[in-house]
Amino acid sequence: MLLGGGLGAALLFGVLIVYPSAVLVANAFLANGRFTLDHLLRTLRDPGAYQTLWNSLIVAGASAALGTALGAALAWLVTRADLPAPRFWDTVALLPYMIPPFIGAIAWVYLLGPVGYLNQIWMWLTGSTDPLVVIYGPGGIIFVLTLYGYPIAYATVRAMLQRMDPALEEAARIAGARPVHLVREITLPLMRPGLLAGGLLLFMSSLANFGIPAVLGFPARYFVLPTKIYATILNFDAPFNLQTAAALSLWLVVIAAVLLQAQRLLLRRTRFAVVTGQATASHRMALGRWRPPVIAALALFALVTVVLPLAAILLTALTRAYGLPPVPENFTLRHFATAFLGIPKAQRALVNSFGLSAGAATVIVLLALGLGYLIGRLRVRGAGLLDLLITIPYAVPGTVVALAMILAWLRPVPVLGLHLYNTIWIIFLAYVARFLIFGVRTVMAGLTQVHESLEEAARISGAGGWQAFRDIVLPIIRPSIAAGWFLVFIPAMVELTLSILLFSVGRETIGVVVFGLHEEGKIALSAAVAFVVTILLVGLHLLTRVVAVRELVR
């Protein structure tokens, strides 16, 4: 059983991760079966490539800096200030994370595109014929990346603030530090590695993002690495287009690897304070006369990140034609009907996305249980290797993962003759690889919390190994299993980056359909689909939060 499990795991990671990675690297250095540096040199000689790299670094750097500042400020307010209903504001701060980034970008096109609602209001108010600001281009990309990315930094910093021993701050208060000094001289310095780590994570995520620069960059002919790779792959006329894309991908992979390592080193340095639990009311600082303006600012922030974009999507979906003023005379439900009943593509996409997401989530959770058992209980060595393997497809940008999958499975599988390319299975494999980390980390964390003696107590009570697992371990980690499942299911439902490169006719996903309709100019239809899935997902997210909280309280 041990050997079988080990072999199974090796085969699985081979198919999911190792083989595609190897093929990707090989393709960057092969031409007609022989080693070559041509592809790499081609990208190095291309001034356009440097421009793209530069664009990528600017966009990712700026949004990481802004997002970290924003996330840290919010995290401090939620964990340390005497806000009313901190849990509510915590949810608000996390809400943008629940909106798929490319849908966020599309929503901001409705708001600040050339005929966006905010621009229309501006023109109507001032009588100007020019829009206030057009969201296309680097500024807009940075803005939207920040709005929908900062929750990553927020979550990292919040976790650190919650773990920090309150005595560290209390000692400073006793020593005479006023709140301003406390934050500047104690809290911030203690948090510095954590802030940097959160910022790096955000930088990586922004660097890898495809949807936002695709929606906001293509109209301005502004490219970043992922969109450039995407365009290169689709440029079928160019010789060696896939190999050039592979060489470009190496750039991204190298950057991602360096950043990931830096982030890990930073996190290792932040183990300064032992967990003591949540900050209680007594650790919260009085905002005093700043309280009302802070609350107002938070409300305005929620309006900008969540309420306005969702309203814009809904209005666009309800309005007869894009560009007409969103007034009741122009309202219609026709687009919803057409989107979900009229276009077979959209219906198929719903089914496909649901099947892919539920399937990937289920497979990942089962895998995680098996792996967790192998490593945690049977003490099979390789926890470090496993962690590295599951990190690769997540740390590497999705565009690169998709390219690796294309290159690996373009031809039928040798010996078996299986054909994966142009089937739904290649998307499935890509999803499993990409989201593996969420499920595995969550489920394994749950498993490690089940003390071994709980299982042993069942054994001595007369239960066999499998029986003890079923009666004791499974029920106890049920919340972790559910959390892991949804952590995979939710992002997979609106996945765009992998699907857009791997889909074929009949195998569309929701992301592909929303993006495709938008690009085709069928704005209202795109909005109708986007609105429904976004509401669905935000609802699911909130539901899992409520369930998770209830399980915790129990």
Added chain:
Amino acid sequence: MAELRLEALGKTYGRVWAVRAVDLTVADGEFVTLLGPSGCGKTTTLRMIAGFFRPTTGRILVDGRVLSSAEEQVMVPPERRGMGMVFQTYAVWPHMTAFQNVAYPLRRQGRPRADAAAAVGRALQLVKLEAYADRYPHELSGGQQQRVALARALVMEPAVLLLDEPLSNLDAKLREEMRFEIKELQHRLGITVVYVTHDQSEAMAMSQRIAVMASGHLVQLGRPDEIYERPATPFVASFLGVANFIPGRIEGRDPTGVRVRLQDAAGGTVIVVPDGERVEGDVVVCMRPEALRFHPEGPMRGRIVRRTYMGGSVDYLVQLGAHAVRVIVPAGQSHPDGEDVRLSVTQATIYPRTSETISPGEAAT
């Protein structure tokens, strides 16, 4: 009716012997404690008995039935040993009520529902938790969880009950209480118990016999009083309570005992140790603080350097030349700090002086 026998039991991790050649027979209904510092092999031994570890050498038998045997390749899994066990962490399942926890072993046996419910009721009553049957573990205190674990171990009326430091997570008062309760239960049920602890007072209070372990070996097996009064090695002496060690040399024998010349300040104090061991030459004398008495004509001369009032008794530190010894006497007779005193000894143990012998005076402070 259950006699537990360990024969030449051993366990290695890599090249290290965690347990080596342990022979031990626990009689039916006997309460035996495995006592020793952490890493001595006591828990490993217990887990071999439970069936969680496979012995590297030797056998484990209950009433002559082989449960584990390295030579014969026998390894009965834990679930088929019919033993009860209480874990250090209690291991009360958080997703089951107290009742469900206790009922689980019977469920696994396939006991009829009504029959099982009655047995669970009896077990909960035994540990005085009838009123808490429907509570979940997080609604119970540490002591109550402990009782649930105990009830769960007892519910199927096991022939052998294993307890792995069950009291170490409880506060001092509760620990004291539980000692007596466990002992009382064992007495009432006539169950064979193997108890693991590193707490010598716990071992003394509860056990019929104590097996002292050190670095994988069983160093002494005996009644608590035997082990306390006649520790087999200086290690046992210092591990069980306070021991004063003073180096000396055998001078000869009297009808009343052995004459030992102590290496104290005077360099020539001779004491007579009753029933001295058959040792010669350089020795170490071990004296319990209770075996030392203030006596105007005592052979040892010293000066009181510290006096600690303990309630029922007083704990003195007396400097005898280069060595300090602790003397515990009933409260009442009082000696101030700095007073010159003379001590006599009522009982002592003598060990040959070897490299292993604990350096004199070390355990006395």
